[in-house]
Amino acid sequence: MADEREGTTTAVSETVLDVRGLTVSFPTGGGMLRAVRGVDFALRRGECLGIVGESGSGKSVSALAALGLLGRDAHIDGSVFLDGRDARSLAPAQLRALRGTFASMIFQEPSRSFDPIYSIGRTFQETLRVKDPTLSRAECQATAVRLLSEVHIPRAEERLKNFPHQFSGGMLQRIMIALALANDPDLLIADEPTTALDVTIQAEIVGLLDELRSRRGLSLLFISHNLALVGQIADRILVMYAGLVLEEGPAGIVLSQPRSPYTRALLDALPSWGSHYGKERLRTISGSVPDPTRHEPGCPFAPRCPLVAERCSAAIPPLVRDEDQAAGAGPRAGAYRCILPGVKT
């Protein structure tokens, strides 16, 4: 699969989204909540980057900050390049225009993303007219039917008259995706798009996203807590914990030969397919995620790490990239954040 894509990306290999040194904090009653503490990632055209992490790891906040969708109380630092343009230097109206033509986002619970008193047709009309207020009803309908067929909604023309409650969760998520395609985006951010859905429907939605990516050359940022699911669609995976990237690399390698003790521990904590409690116990991670308003020095995973050493709590370990170590590893190889010698490859 990777080989096929290699051939097509040589022509347009530009970076769609480039995030560098991103930090996000929120003021709270208990002090500054540091949600993201210096995150770098890049997404190339036609590529799917998966961000995995537990709740509070900063994966959603990173994506929202990248698109400039966080509220005014958020303190954001670092740089974000959308389609090669410095998004953080743009005026709000310019950023909105750039987002409107370049990026789209879908969310976890499709039923909550729709207005229950609008028919699907009316929702499309409203969305399409944001970009072009002169569109007639017939034009809106024609575009909506085309988009709904693209996400495989049968009898699209009839179903435009229906209301959100007349659709199942899986169907609504398809419609959500169709709406996200209305601005013909280059970048689609999917934040836990299948978490509220059954496995069979989840497989359909992930299959659809993968299909759209290859057909439209869409770049996909796929955020999920489910490692196995991300492994199925992503080319590369970013593992986040407590607002930091602890590991990054090609999906297959991160999931089969993880280098960060955190990734290793997460994979070990999941029962493997066909395993049974009668034969083996799960190797669990003790403790819980650190409090983001308390600023402890050192590796955030140290208090829970099975390999922890004394110097782990001295300073946050640097993210070691493969190109820093060996020439010829190439910028597309992985990175990990751990200072323990036994962990290095």
Next chain:
Amino acid sequence: MSDIIRVSDLAKVYKLEAGIFASASRWVWALNGVSIAIRHGETYGLVGESGSGKTTLAKALVQLFPHTSGRIEYFTGNERWEITQSDPRLLRRFRSDVKYVFQDPSSSLDPRMEVRRILTTGLRYAERSPGSARLVERARDVLVAVGLREDDLERRPSEFSGGQRQRISLARALISDPRVLICDEVVSALDVSIQGQILNLLIELKQKFSLTIIFIAHDLTVVSYMSDRIGVLYGGSLMEEAPTAELVRSPLHPYTQLLYGAMPRLDGKLPERGSTGGAPYNPTRPPVGCPFVGRCPLEQEKCRTVKPELREVRPGHRVACHFVG
């Protein structure tokens, strides 16, 4: 192994009252005649998509609502109890023995109560309450058994993390010294790192308190890991039942195959799809034949007219399909 709970031909039909948006009342067939025998000391897993009837079955078991038809039997000592709403005293004793643990600990624990009250309130009204001094002692014991500390008794739910709250829910269920625990999606709201802790705890508690567990979850890997036998529900009917190892190795029903094929695995292949396109089971208009009609790749005329019976195709492996086995 002897049975501890036996459910025969259990059905539950809800009435949707007519209202502003509906001109006539409709009936919802949530459970259409399910027969399951839970064996003493086993973990029985229930899987199925949303709307399959997993939770309805579990809740009807403890009579959170009356069932429409069918029979629930409970075996204790040499006695056989038939569980209905008509004998409240028996029902109270049954409910001390069979405990329900809910999915979301933050909404099933009263935020204004300290842990001591959360744990003891239920037992205070039970048929055989041990008296208040003994009660606090028991509360302390179960709290330690689920991995919390004695001084946590005086704290409130908001002071605990999600995983710790689920431990409190478990302690509340265990305080009446139950024989059966019904775990309904108990790890679904938890992060991966916490999920493992709770699963290991359940296994430990099961051995320590000689529990029988009914384990419901949508994550098939987790259910397979935890269960000795698994029942697959679809459209309020039991489609397949087998020992876990056998079901994992060779699922026979087309629905089970679809469900297991769709599950993301760490080997990174995109799951199979395609045959899922049809209309799902509609509980307000259940089909005469097989509930899986419309989505099934093996569908034939007979499936639309005759509902397949559960048949034993191998020892302990039952399947409800005309064309399997």
